[in-house]
Amino acid sequence: MGDVARLAGVSAQTVSRVSNGFAGVTEETRRQVLDAMRELDYRPNSAARALRRGEFRTLGVITFSLSTLGNIRTLDAIATSAAREGYAVTLLPVAVPTQDEVNGAFSRLGELAVDAVIVIMETHLLDAATVSLPPGIPVVVADSDAGDRYTVVDTDQAGGARDAVRHLLDLGHTTVWHLAGPEDSFAAQRRANAWRATLTGAGLVPPPPVRGDWSAESGYRAGLLLAEQPDCTAVFAANDQMALGLLRALHERGRRVPDEVSVVGFDDIPESASFLPPLTTIHQDFAEVGRLCVAGVLAGVRRPTPGPGTTLVPTRLVPRNSTAPPPAH
């Protein structure tokens, strides 16, 4: 900065003013400084800037190894929104979802160059975390139910599940089976609960849910079971990957979809339109979730911490060819 100032014939302070787009600088001076900057290929040192200003213009994102598609899409949206606001995004990957690892990530956080934090993580790990987040750092949590302690942004899992079940009931199915996600996933819990509640609300008795682990393989295994149930004409799968495995199992067992069995997925991954048959599913707006996370966290940076609370992003049913009225019998 000193070199630039010398070359432009001004003080370092004036260089700083130009560099930050400050008002009170003559057009003439500004031009000279900019020329000098270009000449010397000057780049402001962000460490010094951060030290002086007390902010990093960086957001930290804590997440498990970029595993599930939803987390990835959310992260993508977060990165894009943050960039638009002039913030960089630093990744804090947690390799294994154990308590130790999570605690480690949280404590590393304290000495990380980060103004705010977005956590994409299952509730149960957050609950048990012994290291609390550094006070004074705004936090928004996605994919969790910690609404009473943190600001939470999430997809309206319950609404989506309800729409899926209602869609199948509206087609005339007498009940809807559920291929659930893992028990330790809060999203899976909420989808399962909403499925159950919707059936109960319609005066029906929910059949026992079959549990998978989100993977297509687990969906296949579950599908082999469901194919044995003669009265199973409609299945709501908790995600598209499991629906894919389910389709394969049904196909292998000679149960035609959608003629004999209807299937609804959840997520609307791009491939689901190319499944056999194309999958009716619940679309999640990950971009909106990411956008709201960034907005929430930046609001926290700019003013005193907003209270806890949950914002839900609505879903949308995408009807394709895997659902139809039940067979005439």
Next chain:
Amino acid sequence: MGDVARLAGVSAQTVSRVSNGFAGVTEETRRQVLDAMRELDYRPNSAARALRRGEFRTLGVITFSLSTLGNIRTLDAIATSAAREGYAVTLLPVAVPTQDEVNGAFSRLGELAVDAVIVIMETHLLDAATVSLPPGIPVVVADSDAGDRYTVVDTDQAGGARDAVRHLLDLGHTTVWHLAGPEDSFAAQRRANAWRATLTGAGLVPPPPVRGDWSAESGYRAGLLLAEQPDCTAVFAANDQMALGLLRALHERGRRVPDEVSVVGFDDIPESASFLPPLTTIHQDFAEVGRLCVAGVLAGVRRPTPGPGTTLVPTRLVPRNSTAPPPAH
């Protein structure tokens, strides 16, 4: 730091020494300092640290919106490897793959708190970039052919494609069709070239390649075309998603896989084991690519810039149920 020093009854420098795990500190003193740190909830200020040390312990990753699965898995591996080395990872998302956007990302880079950069990007955009990378910052490029100008780490696309084609020829197929990726993708080009070279090397005349855009949908459209070719008994798809669409098209047209047509994919995405039928494909070791990217870039941080050059990570054929000898005729 001053407060901690006062509470522990030592100098600030000693606090610094403890904080950095320096050797020459008595066990007694260290304990006192650590106690004081805990008591005051002290966290080193990373901005001051970076300013003083001249390094940020942060890696920048430039990539397109986390779009393709390969890029995501590579990023994941990068983040994990970096964390192990004590480095954070900052994302520099480029929303639209236009020249302007790329240039923008590169120039923002200059003032970013980053010691080194990993670029995950298609060659052609890198070629046309008018803004060059800041000198002095080590760079490693993944998924590109810029081996003459940058250090490049990539999957051995050619070797994988060759294995796929040979696998089909070994099964007895008289030729292998190719469902290629988009023309502007270097990975797609290399896979297509290796496919062509392998056929030519075996004394065969390659049929015209059918081109898709990586998506399952484009694979489906291409599949409708290929299903019309009576002599088409073996297809090498440039990625698993397109193979998925291809399978669907073949199924719709009544061409049984693998009895009538064999299909090999590329990537080995987790879902491919659950396709109908489970897909024979080429496994890519993204974790290794990410690991090598980090290793390469950190080597650059520690010693003068290593020359350009390309490191290839081998692939592995995963045989499943989508390939078989050609029909008896």
Next chain:
DNA sequence: CCGAGGAATGTTTACGTAAACATCACCCGT
């Protein structure tokens, strides 16, 4: 024609850390 007021720019200082150098106490061999 003078002084108040304001715009443009310069000077000083502090942000929190760690390298470099300085100091001090103590141990050992002769």
Next chain:
DNA sequence: ACGGGTGATGTTTACGTAAACATTCCTCGG
């Protein structure tokens, strides 16, 4: 017993920036 280490700790300083305050110079109203 004494001098030369050696290991532990303290003091000074600089990293690059921007806020706060100081200075200069010009304009404009009375």
